[in-house]
Amino acid sequence: MARAKNKPRKPKKPNPTPKVKQIEAALTKPVDPLMELKDVLTVDMVKKYICPTANDTEIGLFLTIAKSYKLNPFKREIYLVIYDGKNGREVSVQVGYEVYLKRASRIPAYAGFKAWTEPKDAKIPVKACVKVFRKDWKEPLEHEVDFDEFVKMRWDKEARRLVPTKFWKKMPKSMIKKVVISQAFRQAFPDEMGGLPYIQEEIHPKENIKDAEATVTPAETHVKMPERTDKSVKPKPEAKKPDPPKEPAKPVQPAVKYVSPGQIETLKGLCVAKNLDPDEIAHSYFGANSVKTLPANKAGMFMNEVSKIK
Numbered sequence: 001m002a003r004a005k006n007k008p009r010k011p012k013k014p015n016p017t018p019k020v021k022q023i024e025a026a027l028t029k030p031v032d033p034l035m036e037l038k039d040v041l042t043v044d045m046v047k048k049y050i051c052p053t054a055n056d057t058e059i060g061l062f063l064t065i066a067k068s069y070k071l072n073p074f075k076r077e078i079y080l081v082i083y084d085g086k087n088g089r090e091v092s093v094q095v096g097y098e099v100y101l102k103r104a105s106r107i108p109a110y111a112g113f114k115a116w117t118e119p120k121d122a123k124i125p126v127k128a129c130v131k132v133f134r135k136d137w138k139e140p141l142e143h144e145v146d147f148d149e150f151v152k153m154r155w156d157k158e159a160r161r162l163v164p165t166k167f168w169k170k171m172p173k174s175m176i177k178k179v180v181i182s183q184a185f186r187q188a189f190p191d192e193m194g195g196l197p198y199i200q201e202e203i204h205p206k207e208n209i210k211d212a213e214a215t216v217t218p219a220e221t222h223v224k225m226p227e228r229t230d231k232s233v234k235p236k237p238e239a240k241k242p243d244p245p246k247e248p249a250k251p252v253q254p255a256v257k258y259v260s261p262g263q264i265e266t267l268k269g270l271c272v273a274k275n276l277d278p279d280e281i282a283h284s285y286f287g288a289n290s291v292k293t294l295p296a297n298k299a300g301m302f303m304n305e306v307s308k309i310k
Contacts, residue, residue, distance in 0.1 A: 041063060041066065041067070041073075043059050043060070046073075046080065047059065050062075051080040051081075053082050061093065061263075064300075065197060069196060077095060077096050078096070078099075079096075079200070080093060081093075081200075091260065094198060095198070099196070109136050111133035113131060113132045114131045115128065115181055117176065124147070126146070127144050128145055128147070128173075130143050130144070130184045134188060141188045143183060143187065145176065147172065150175075150179050151164055152164065175201050179202050182198070194273070195266055195267075195269010197265060197266060202261075203261065257295065258295060259295070259296050260296070263296070276309065278291040279291055281306060286298050
């Protein structure tokens with residue numbers, strides 16, 4: 001009787017060394033991308049991938065906000081927007097609407113919200129309303145915003161009038177509900193969301209919209225005079241009128257560029273975290289009547305002064 005062939009034995013795996021176990025644990029451990037951003041996100045990276053037109057000062061403000069609130073620009077959680085406003089070049093730091101929903105879901109006291117528009121059957125709403133519930137409150141926070149205050153408009157050349165932009169025309173109810181929910185969350189959870197930048201739908205448009213009435217320049221009138229028959233007699237030249245005296249040029253005062261609404265909210269949030277009055281800081285350190293009249297180039301200095309206060 002033939003003997004069965006012995007099957008080759010599989011080699012035993014060597015017991016992992018402590019160093020190997022440490023590496024395997026590090027690879028299987030969930031990585032927090034927000035923590036990595038503190039070391040990875042740099043000025044050069046923002047210029048290359050996020051906002052090539054931003055300067056170092058604007059990027060510095062963006063990085064400060066992104067790292068302070070642990071917002072990842074590569075997940076579309078925070079944006080750096082540069083645009084031409086009424087006072088020239090302006091910068092705006094904005095966050096995505098989903099950031100508010102994610103932050104709210106992590107708060108133990110959060111108990112949901114209910115949002116709607118009025119009138120309910122209207123295609124274009126008049127206002128949006130919301131109720132935000134907290135487990136430690138008997139009554140919910142109620143908030144509402146008017147549609148006309150936030151709808152974004154553009155100039156239609158063919159219709160020669162202002163019309164809503166693409167998304168505000170396509171889904172007006174969804175857009176205005178984003179505004180009311182974001183504002184209500186900041187009010188209901190000031191410790192967790194106070195100071196978060198505005199969402200894009202909250203920012204009022206700064207575009208230079210052309211006037212509804214076009215400016216018409218009257219054409220010059222040319223009158224053809226008949227030729228003289230007697231060319232020997234030359235017409236007398238008209239006496240030259242003296243030029244009117246020139247008024248001395250008045251010195252032009254440069255327009256002061258104040259902090260944007262998004263920067264104001266950020267500065268207020270930093271002060272709230274330390275129980276400080278932002279208007280008092282603006283007045284005491286920079287001579288401004290309030291944080292709203294703080295020059296834009298002082299925003300970084302404002303944040304530095306607040307960070308020094310313990």
